[in-house]
Amino acid sequence: MLPWKRVLRPLAALLLTTAVAVVPAATAQAASAPSSGWNNYSCKPSATHPRPVVLVHGTFGNSVDNWLALAPYLTSRGYCVFSLDYGQLPGVPFFNGLGPIDKSAAQLQVFVDRVLAATGAAKADLVGHSQGGMMPRYYLKFLGGAAKVNALVGIAPDNHGTTLNGLANLLPYFPGAEDLLSTATPGLADQVAGSAFLTKLNEGGDTVAGVHYTVIATKYDEVVTPYNSQYLSGSDVHNVLLQNLCGLDFSEHVAIGLFDRIAYHEVANALDPAHASATTCASAFS
Numbered sequence: 001m002l003p004w005k006r007v008l009r010p011l012a013a014l015l016l017t018t019a020v021a022v023v024p025a026a027t028a029q030a031a032s033a034p035s036s037g038w039n040n041y042s043c044k045p046s047a048t049h050p051r052p053v054v055l056v057h058g059t060f061g062n063s064v065d066n067w068l069a070l071a072p073y074l075t076s077r078g079y080c081v082f083s084l085d086y087g088q089l090p091g092v093p094f095f096n097g098l099g100p101i102d103k104s105a106a107q108l109q110v111f112v113d114r115v116l117a118a119t120g121a122a123k124a125d126l127v128g129h130s131q132g133g134m135m136p137r138y139y140l141k142f143l144g145g146a147a148k149v150n151a152l153v154g155i156a157p158d159n160h161g162t163t164l165n166g167l168a169n170l171l172p173y174f175p176g177a178e179d180l181l182s183t184a185t186p187g188l189a190d191q192v193a194g195s196a197f198l199t200k201l202n203e204g205g206d207t208v209a210g211v212h213y214t215v216i217a218t219k220y221d222e223v224v225t226p227y228n229s230q231y232l233s234g235s236d237v238h239n240v241l242l243q244n245l246c247g248l249d250f251s252e253h254v255a256i257g258l259f260d261r262i263a264y265h266e267v268a269n270a271l272d273p274a275h276a277s278a279t280t281c282a283s284a285f286s
Helices: 003-022 025-032 070-075 101-119 136-142 164-168 177-182 186-191 196-202 253-258 261-271 281-285
Strands: 053-056 081-084 124-129 149-155 212-217 237-241
Touching: 053 070, 053 101, 070 081, 070 261, 081 101, 101 124, 101 136, 101 186, 124 253, 124 261, 136 149, 136 196, 149 261, 164 186, 186 196, 212 261, 261 281
Parallel strands: 053 081, 053 124, 124 149, 149 212, 212 237
Antiparallel strands: none
């Protein structure tokens, strides 16, 4: 990497983080939100945003920490937002997304049914980071999810797998997680490129009819490589490279999901394409 890029990457990250803290959009739009906070089961979708949004965390993540920035971003824009924990291992607190992915998809199935029952909506939209952008595809393809989901938005999803080295690159972000590698972690094995799980998931095509798919990737992804392996093929797929929207965005695998408002703007476009607006570097302040 060129020296100037070494300087710009942390500066760009700092800029995005600052934007999260200072942008007044949440306050300005709070009046139009159907409820306050997320995981509010009294929230009823509005005519403007008629579907609840279910957020699906990534490997080693959980229903809170993964969404401290995106959940408020969406609730302030009038969405009913929900998030779940999945893939728990017995005796392993806090770090989720480690269990067998087909079983995690079944947990998602139950959670979506609960959200739809509470909100009265016919369908939900799913937004997932990393494993959370890939795992729902099993729900859509094999567990009847296509009838209950309008759109799946994957932020840096490992749709076609990665390597153990790639998954190991997540460990520095989660203190204590490295110890889990000495424990049976089927959720990690399922994500290795060429695994039996991924072979089954992608056999016969990446997508199912009736669901709108969006993939948002960053070329600086150090976990799911090459980054274009995240992309899906299908007639209703929108694959996005973050740097084509803002060349100054140096977010890598974790940052794109945890605080990148440029990526979030593209999430909002995917959830409401009828009112989409151009995503640019300035979207960090929107």
